[in-house]
Amino acid sequence: MKYCCTRRDLLLGSAGLWVAGNLGMAWGSPRAARATAEHCILLWLGGGPSHLDTFDPKPGTAGGGPFKAIDTAARGVKLAEHLPRLAEQMERVSLIRSLTSREEDHERAWKYLHTGNAPQETVTFPTLGSVVSAETTAPANDLPSFVHIGGYGLVDPGFLGIEHAPFQVPEAGGEVANLKRPDWISESRHERRLKLLNKLNERFGESDQGKVQASAIKFLESKAIEAFDLAAESEETRAAYGDSPFGRGALMARRLVENGVRFVEVNLDGWDTHEDNFEQTRGLCGALDAGFASLIDDLAKRDLLSKTLVVCMGEFGRTPEINAQNGRDHWARAFSAAIAGGGAAGGQVVGATDEGGFEVTERPVPIQDLFATMFRCFGFDPKKTYRTPNGRPIKLVESGRAVEELLV
Amino acid sequence: MALLLLALQIVDNGLAVEEPGPICDDAAFQRRAWLDIAGTVPPVDRARAPGDREKLVDELLAGDRYSRRWAHVWMKTLTGRRGVPDEDHDGRRLLQYLQRALAQNLPYDRMVRDMVTGSGLGDENGEVNFLLRYRADPVDVTGAVGRTLLGIRLQCAQCHDHPFAEWKQDQFWGMAAFFSKTRRFYTESGDEYLPGVIDVSRDRGMFMPGLDEREMPERAKVPPVYLSGDRPADGKWREQFADLLIDPTKSPTFAMNAVNRVWAEFFGRGLLEPLDGFTLRGAEVPPLLKHLADEFVANQYDLRRLIRTIALSKAYQREARAGADSYAYMPVRPLDEDQIFDAIVDATGFTDEPYDAEDLSPEEIEEEESYRDQQPREFFGEHDMSKSRALALLNHWAVHEAVETGSRTCVGVNGRATGPAHVEWLYLATLSRKPTKEETDEMTELIDATRAKRSRLADLLWALLNSAEFTTNH
Numbered sequence: 009m010k011y012c013c014t015r016r017d018l019l020l021g022s023a024g025l026w027v028a029g030n031l032g033m034a035w036g037s038p039r040a041a042r043a044t045a046e047h048c049i050l051l052w053l054g055g056g057p058s059h060l061d062t063f064d065p066k067p068g069t070a071g072g073g074p075f076k077a078i079d080t081a082a083r084g085v086k087l088a089e090h091l092p093r094l095a096e097q098m099e100r101v102s103l104i105r106s107l108t109s110r111e112e113d114h115e116r117a118w119k120y121l122h123t124g125n126a127p128q129e130t131v132t133f134p135t136l137g138s139v140v141s142a143e144t145t146a147p148a149n150d151l152p153s154f155v156h157i158g159g160y161g162l163v164d165p166g167f168l169g170i171e172h173a174p175f176q177v178p179e180a181g182g183e184v185a186n187l188k189r190p191d192w193i194s195e196s197r198h199e200r201r202l203k204l205l206n207k208l209n210e211r212f213g214e215s216d217q218g219k220v221q222a223s224a225i226k227f228l229e230s231k232a233i234e235a236f237d238l239a240a241e242s243e244e245t246r247a248a249y250g251d252s253p254f255g256r257g258a259l260m261a262r263r264l265v266e267n268g269v270r271f272v273e274v275n276l277d278g279w280d281t282h283e284d285n286f287e288q289t290r291g292l293c294g295a296l297d298a299g300f301a302s303l304i305d306d307l308a309k310r311d312l313l314s315k316t317l318v319v320c321m322g323e324f325g326r327t328p329e330i331n332a333q334n335g336r337d338h339w340a341r342a343f344s345a346a347i348a349g350g351g352a353a354g355g356q357v358v359g360a361t362d363e364g365g366f367e368v369t370e371r372p373v374p375i376q377d378l379f380a381t382m383f384r385c386f387g388f389d390p391k392k393t394y395r396t397p398n399g400r401p402i403k404l405v406e407s408g409r410a411v412e413e414l415l416v
Numbered sequence: 417m418a419l420l421l422l423a424l425q426i427v428d429n430g431l432a433v434e435e436p437g438p439i440c441d442d443a444a445f446q447r448r449a450w451l452d453i454a455g456t457v458p459p460v461d462r463a464r465a466p467g468d469r470e471k472l473v474d475e476l477l478a479g480d481r482y483s484r485r486w487a488h489v490w491m492k493t494l495t496g497r498r499g500v501p502d503e504d505h506d507g508r509r510l511l512q513y514l515q516r517a518l519a520q521n522l523p524y525d526r527m528v529r530d531m532v533t534g535s536g537l538g539d540e541n542g543e544v545n546f547l548l549r550y551r552a553d554p555v556d557v558t559g560a561v562g563r564t565l566l567g568i569r570l571q572c573a574q575c576h577d578h579p580f581a582e583w584k585q586d587q588f589w590g591m592a593a594f595f596s597k598t599r600r601f602y603t604e605s606g607d608e609y610l611p612g613v614i615d616v617s618r619d620r621g622m623f624m625p626g627l628d629e630r631e632m633p634e635r636a637k638v639p640p641v642y643l644s645g646d647r648p649a650d651g652k653w654r655e656q657f658a659d660l661l662i663d664p665t666k667s668p669t670f671a672m673n674a675v676n677r678v679w680a681e682f683f684g685r686g687l688l689e690p691l692d693g694f695t696l697r698g699a700e701v702p703p704l705l706k707h708l709a710d711e712f713v714a715n716q717y718d719l720r721r722l723i724r725t726i727a728l729s730k731a732y733q734r735e736a737r738a739g740a741d742s743y744a745y746m747p748v749r750p751l752d753e754d755q756i757f758d759a760i761v762d763a764t765g766f767t768d769e770p771y772d773a774e775d776l777s778p779e780e781i782e783e784e785e786s787y788r789d790q791q792p793r794e795f796f797g798e799h800d801m802s803k804s805r806a807l808a809l810l811n812h813w814a815v816h817e818a819v820e821t822g823s824r825t826c827v828g829v830n831g832r833a834t835g836p837a838h839v840e841w842l843y844l845a846t847l848s849r850k851p852t853k854e855e856t857d858e859m860t861e862l863i864d865a866t867r868a869k870r871s872r873l874a875d876l877l878w879a880l881l882n883s884a885e886f887t888t889n890h
Contacts (some may be wrong), residue, residue: 152803165802173802186807190816197875204862204879211855215738217750217806217884224806 043387044416045317045350047265048140050273051258051300053292053322054159055280056117056343058336060328060365061088061289062296063344064105069364071328073286082355090293093301099355100304100313101348102414106359106368109324109375112338114280117323122163124379124405131396132166136382137271139404141165141172143388147268149232150223155264157257159275167396170220174273175227177236180256184236187228235267236260245306250298258299262306265316274299279322283333296320304348317350317385328365342368345378351385353416376408384410420725423711427729430704437745440735442466444890447848448736449473449727451751451889452682455485456758460829463844473727477720480519486719487515488754493677494531494564495549499781505548505611506538508781513542516774524674524717525662528565532658537603537612539778544613547598552613554595554622558588565661567673567694583643585624590641593622594648594657615654642666664713669694671709672701675722679708682726684749736890748890755889756805760815760881763845764822809882819881823874836860838873846880 058073060066065077065088077086080098087095094101111117116127123133134142141153156163156174165172177184189198202225209218227233234240238259249255257274264272276296281288300320307313325343326336342361348354359371383390383404390408393401440448446466450458453476457463466472476482491499491511499511517527531546538545550556562570570588596619602609621637640648640657644666648656660666673694680686687705688694694701708725715721726732737745751759760766809815822845830837839859843851851859863872880886 170802173804175802175807176804186804186811189811190813193816197871200862201875201878204859204876205882207858207862208879208883208885212883212885213738215748215884215888217887220803221806221810221882221884224803224810227803228807228810 043351043385044315045382045385045387046144046315047269047312048136048271048317048319048350048382048386049258049261049265049303050136050271051296051303051318051320052159052273052275053279053296053320054118054275054277055114056322056324056326056338057279057292058281058285058289059105059325059339059342059344059361060336061286061326062091062293063087063103063346064325064361064365065089066328066363066365069328071330071364073330075286075290085355085357088293090290091297091301093297094304097301097304097348100308101318101346102353102356102358104345104347104358104373104378104411104414105342105361106371106373107321107325107343107345107375107378108368108372109340109343112324112340114323114338117338117340120375121321121323123166124376124408131400131402132164133402134166134168134172135163136379137163137174137273138165138168138172139383139388140271140386142168143386144270147232147270149268150226150230151232151235151264151267151269152223152227153270155261155269155272157260157272157274158253159273159277163273167394167402170216171223174271177257177260179253180260180274181238181253187233187236232267235263235269238263245302248298249302250295252295252299254295255299255302258303262303262310262312265307265312266310279326281326281335282331282337283335285326285330285335300346307349313349315350317352317382318348319345319382320347321345325365342366347381347414351416352381352414356414358411358414373411374408376405377411378408379405380408381410381414384415420728423708423725424729426707427704427725427731430702430707431729431731431743433742433744435744436730437734437737439730439733440746442469443849444735445469445733446472448732448746448889449476450848451755451759453477453485453723453727454479454481455488455755456481456762457846457848459762460841460844463848464850469733470728473724477723482720483515483518485754486518487511489681490514490518494546494560497549501782504551505545506542506778507545507549508778509538509542510545510549511542512774512781513545516542518719519774521718521720524712524719525670526717528670529658529662532561532661533655535613535615537610539605539610539612547613548600548611552595552598552600554592554598557595557598558592561661562591563692565673566667566669567676567688567692568669569692586638587641587643589622589624589638591643591657593619593638593640594642594653596620596622596640596653598654615652619653671713671717672705674717675708675712676705678719678722679705679726682723682732683743684747746890748888750888756887759846759886760818763881763886764818764877765825766814766818766821809887815878815881819874819878822877823870826873826877827870834863834869834873839863839876842873842877842880846877846886847883 060071061073061075065075065086066072067075067077076089078089078092078095080087080095082098085098085103087098109117109120111120111126119127119133122135125133137154137156144153146153152175154172154174155177157177157180163174238246238256241259246259249259254274254276261272261274276292278288278292304313304318307316307318324338324340327339331337342365359373360369361367362369380390388404390403390405392404396402443463443466446458446462449472450456453473488499488511491497491507491514495507495510497507499507501507530543534541534544534547536544538548547557550560559570562568568583570583570591597615597617599614599616601612601614603612624638640653642657642660644660646660646666662670664671676686676688677691680691687702708722712722731743732746734744734746736748738748740747826838826841830841836856839856840850843849859876863876
């Protein structure tokens with residue numbers, strides 16, 4: 009409770025200036041001056057995608073599987089064959105093929121890849137979206153800073169407090185729950201209700217509950233709430249993003265970013281392919297390809313890509329060996345992520361794995377380095393120290409260096 | 417009686433603060449006690465006449481809302497999950513076990529022993545699902561037992577000796593080795609596989625990993641050794657582990673951890689923070705916690721008695737204040753998702769009776785739980801008071817329906833000619849207190865009660881359900 013108020017007073021209340029003033033500033037490092045990201049879209053591949061069958065193809069090797077590798081718009085960069093539209097966008101997208109971690113349990117790895125910190129029982133680290141929400145100014149049009157679309161709900165603001173919890177959209181498309189009051193409650197009646205509510209809250213005194221509620225009410229009254237309505241897009245655009253919850257989520261993410269939302273996470277679950285890996289991965293790639301490629305293309309055409317960091321990854325990769333069920337199991341020693349926009353270079357490949365895709369052979373990128381890179385794109389100081397409610401000092405990431413060759 | 421007074425005296429001395437706040441009034445105490453012990457708000461007739469605090473606490477502890485509420489509380493502590501099945505365990509059955517155990521006031525050490533030693537199918541023996549939640553895997557179980565039952569971060573020692581931590585790697589693996597004869601098995605039932613736990617005679621052996629798992633150093637088999645240094649005789653290692661775990665001379669933090677976690681439910685923070693921050697260096701433990709734990713052991717791990725002492729302490733009876741960080745005032749805490757859901761249901765009469773896990777089949781519990789699991793999540797979001805929850809309270813159809821139901825009941829009880837009596841009833845139902853004269857006048861005027869429209873009562877009820885006073889425990 010109290011720490012939220014303190015944080016708010018510190019960061020937003022007493023001086024939105026404090027944040028704004030520091031955003032583009034140096035944080036003691038001259039490099040931060042080139043920070044260009046103002047928004048971030050995380051395309052989360054829940055369950056852990058096979059790196060071999062997506063971003064790090066190894067056709068012809070023992071565990072390479074049946075998928076071919078295809079050429080892309082970036083010279084010498086290949087993708088697995090079921091990402092043809094993304095291939096056309098690869099001059100704008102870079103790959104990290106040398107992520108490496110030790111967390112092979114879904115929940116722990118999910119937390120690691122969402123927070124940049126190996127999970128600890130005693131601290132709830134905020135996920136990336138909450139960090140971005142806390143470190144940037146809130147959209148002036150009263151939309152939430154952080155929207156989470158689909159997927160399961162471990163997303164926790166941790167010690168940053170409930171103000172930085174996401175607004176959750178269970179599934180994109182159709183009507184988003186709880187954004188409209190029922191028709192039978194007239195405007196005047198609604199106003200009367202709000203007046204009663206204000207009276208009650210005034211008497212109770214200031215509270216975090218009251219503050220969050222006040223911002224929720226402003227959100228409901230914002231014109232920009234139309235950003236959640238995909239019907240405003242042309243049929244053609246909707247078709248390009250693909251007829252899938254993920255595609256609709258990616259389209260919603262673009263609309264939200266256009267309207268100032270700072271962080272959008274879009275989930276595509278189902279990558280935990282212990283059985284029938286290839287059949288399943290091919291289907292998932294269809295949704296991913298349409299959504300991801302359209303998003304990049306669309307952001308670029310609207311001049312949003314340079315200020316929108318797009319990251320696509322899951323909690324780990326999958327075994328380069330194919331198991332008896334024609335599936336692949338968890339593999340965290342070497343896996344891939346794609347990154348684009350927001351100050352990240354396109355067309356690059358960082359790191360490499362061995363012939364079979366088992367181990368990192370070049371430029372290992374620990375998870376903390378990935379987070380340091382994303383924070384650098386935003387100009388956040390990864391060494392910035394927060395205090396948890398019980399007074400423990402915590403850095404955004406404990407260690408980690410930005411991957412310089414990925415920065416524009 | 418004298419014993420309780422003595423215990424209370426000790427609690428109050430142990431929490432001596434400068435300038436303690438005043439003791440709260442009976443209505444505030446009643447609401448707080450209902451929410452913390454029974455997980456919901458009191459009914460209108462109780463709210464109207466709060467009565468004796470000691471009697472109230474005893475009554476709540478004897479009621480079935482206590483076992484229902486606290487089954488969920490322990491479930492969250494022990495498994496971090498709600499009572500739903502997943503691929504590893506059947507949370508419904510564990511919830512059922514816990515609720516039964518609490519209803520009988522089974523001593524806490526017995527409850528823990530049941531869960532640690534439980535064997536057979538999780539579908540048949542509810543307590544087995546505690547180990548199944550951790551896949552009956554020695555490493556995961558050891559980490560979970562350390563964290564949830566001993567309040568220690570043993571799992572940090574899993575990979576290496578931490579320079580500052582007290583636990584050494586071989587201690588972790590020595591503890592884990594007690595479970596190296598324990599196996600998970602599956603039985604086919606229809607088109608499902610049901611998991612269970614069984615002990616076998618063959619010890620699979622626990623091997624300590626090297627610092628970097630990519631190096632494969634010589635790995636030595638670690639024998640079972642408890643933190644106290646005790647080694648099991650031949651035979652059932654898991655049972656001997658449970659005996660050592662619940663023996664206060666072998667596990668000095670076992671009782672303290674339980675007391676600390678129960679305390680945290682009542683005050684929003686433990687006497688020792690973080691909750692899994694116990695070390696062998698007992699000096700860091702507040703003397704009050706030590707004392708309450710000794711009492712708890714002396715009273716045969718009687719949870720109701722422990723709660724009684726906490727709930728009747730002066731500290732628990734002080735007035736609330738937002739952000740209170742000493743025991744001079746009670747902190748204002750957001751209701752959790754169970755409390756807010758049940759409070760809305762009970763305040764308005766919306767939906768069915770609360771269910772008792774004891775009386776229902778697993779399928780029925782699942783239905784109830786998924787309703788509570790999915791719906792409130794949809795209603796109220798993942799977090800205690802996130803924007804998602806705020807929006808749900810403002811707009812969700814269920815809240816609107818609850819408001820309609822509640823306002824109808826209000827008219828039914830207080831008559832069609834609306835007036836101050838209706839305002840008072842709505843305050844009692846939601847905020848568990850009477851409105852002040854000023855509030856009655858103000859609200860009566862705002863809803864223009866003289867026009868006798870039920871819809872105006874619904875408007876007030878909607879505002880009350882959304883108010884910070886309703887959505888927090890204070």
